[in-house]
Amino acid sequence: MTTHWLHVSLSWGITALVFGGLAVGAFLRQRAAAARLKQLDPRGERA
Amino acid sequence: MDASPSAPTRPTGPRQDAPAAPGSRSLHRFANPGRFLRLTDAWMPWLWALAIGVTAAGAYWALVVSPTDWQQGETVRIMYVHVPMAWLAMGGYTGLAILSIMSLIWRHPLADLTARELSPVGAAATALCLATGSLWGKPMWGTWWVWDARLTSVLVLFFLWLGHAALVRAFDDTERGARAGAILALVGIVNIPIVKFSVDWWNTLHQPASVTRLDSPGMHVDMLYPLLTCALGFTLLFAVTVLARTRAAVMERRVRALETARARRLDASQ
Numbered sequence: 001m002t003t004h005w006l007h008v009s010l011s012w013g014i015t016a017l018v019f020g021g022l023a024v025g026a027f028l029r030q031r032a033a034a035a036r037l038k039q040l041d042p043r044g045e046r047a
Numbered sequence: 048m049d050a051s052p053s054a055p056t057r058p059t060g061p062r063q064d065a066p067a068a069p070g071s072r073s074l075h076r077f078a079n080p081g082r083f084l085r086l087t088d089a090w091m092p093w094l095w096a097l098a099i100g101v102t103a104a105g106a107y108w109a110l111v112v113s114p115t116d117w118q119q120g121e122t123v124r125i126m127y128v129h130v131p132m133a134w135l136a137m138g139g140y141t142g143l144a145i146l147s148i149m150s151l152i153w154r155h156p157l158a159d160l161t162a163r164e165l166s167p168v169g170a171a172a173t174a175l176c177l178a179t180g181s182l183w184g185k186p187m188w189g190t191w192w193v194w195d196a197r198l199t200s201v202l203v204l205f206f207l208w209l210g211h212a213a214l215v216r217a218f219d220d221t222e223r224g225a226r227a228g229a230i231l232a233l234v235g236i237v238n239i240p241i242v243k244f245s246v247d248w249w250n251t252l253h254q255p256a257s258v259t260r261l262d263s264p265g266m267h268v269d270m271l272y273p274l275l276t277c278a279l280g281f282t283l284l285f286a287v288t289v290l291a292r293t294r295a296a297v298m299e300r301r302v303r304a305l306e307t308a309r310a311r312r313l314d315a316s317q
Contacts (some may be wrong), residue, residue, distance in 0.1 A: 003186055004120050004122055007122060008122060011067060011124075011173050014175065014179075015132070018174075018175055023288050024282060026288045026291035026292045026295065027095070029295040030291045041301070
């Protein structure tokens with residue numbers, strides 16, 4: 001791998017890692033909050 | 048206003064002592080957290096699919112299909128992430144300032160929550176802009192970093208994002224934190240034109256704008272189209288991530304309100 005490709009791979013790699021981490025984190029946090037809300041207030045489902 | 052037991056603890060309308068600002072009625076119609084959750088619930092799977100699909104297409108176009116640059120060689124492929132991150136850092140901060148105005152003037156409840164959830168994502172995009180720029184700079188300029196006006200003003204922007212994220216979380220009273228964060232965001236907006244025009248106002252190592260020029264983009268379409276596709280994909284990913292975080296924050300607030308109400312009922316029954 002050339003230095004140029006190494007830098008390209010690092011750039012795309014950290015971007016995928018950071019954005020992927022933020023997206024997965026947001027998705028899981030939202031799912032956990034929805035599950036807890038459903039548990040506490042089942043009537044909210046009908047709203 | 049939602050009258051159910053799961054209603055948020057904070058009023059969703061304007062303060063009773065404040066006169067209604069023009070346009071505030073329609074704003075608050077769409078600011079109701081319950082309505083926001085219902086409206087966005089159906090969109091979320093489609094938005095996730097669209098964001099991931101466009102970003103994947105842009106990545107394939109940028110890394111496999113687009114040509115190498117005659118001067119930069121393969122390193123030009125860093126541009127397809129660096130430039131969208133720079134646009135997101137500046138555009139996102141402008142969005143933060145607009146949310147801050149909505150928060151300060153109309154006491155918009157969702158504006159506070161969205162601003163709070165936006166700043167860590169904006170800080171991440173700005174950090175990625177700096178990191179990918181550095182990774183491009185080493186083979187092209189022969190240095191990881193130089194204290195020129197563009198790089199320094201983007202570093203200041205990163206600190207503003209971090210400052211906002213920290214400040215809104217530094218108060219026990221979330222409303223006071225939101226007010227302080229909104230003021231910081233509005234003070235920091237002065238940095239956005241400095242970032243944008245730093246390459247024109249000062250003699251910088253960073254090259255001037257090539258895509259957002261008023262006359263015509265100084266870039267061949269073989270590179271411009273994948274760049275715009277990547278920018279659209281990352282913007283969608285950024286937006287849907289902030290949306291998902293805001294939805295989670297609204298639900299978490301309801302959970303806290305319900306848990307508090309349940310604890311009070313238990314206390315009263317003992």
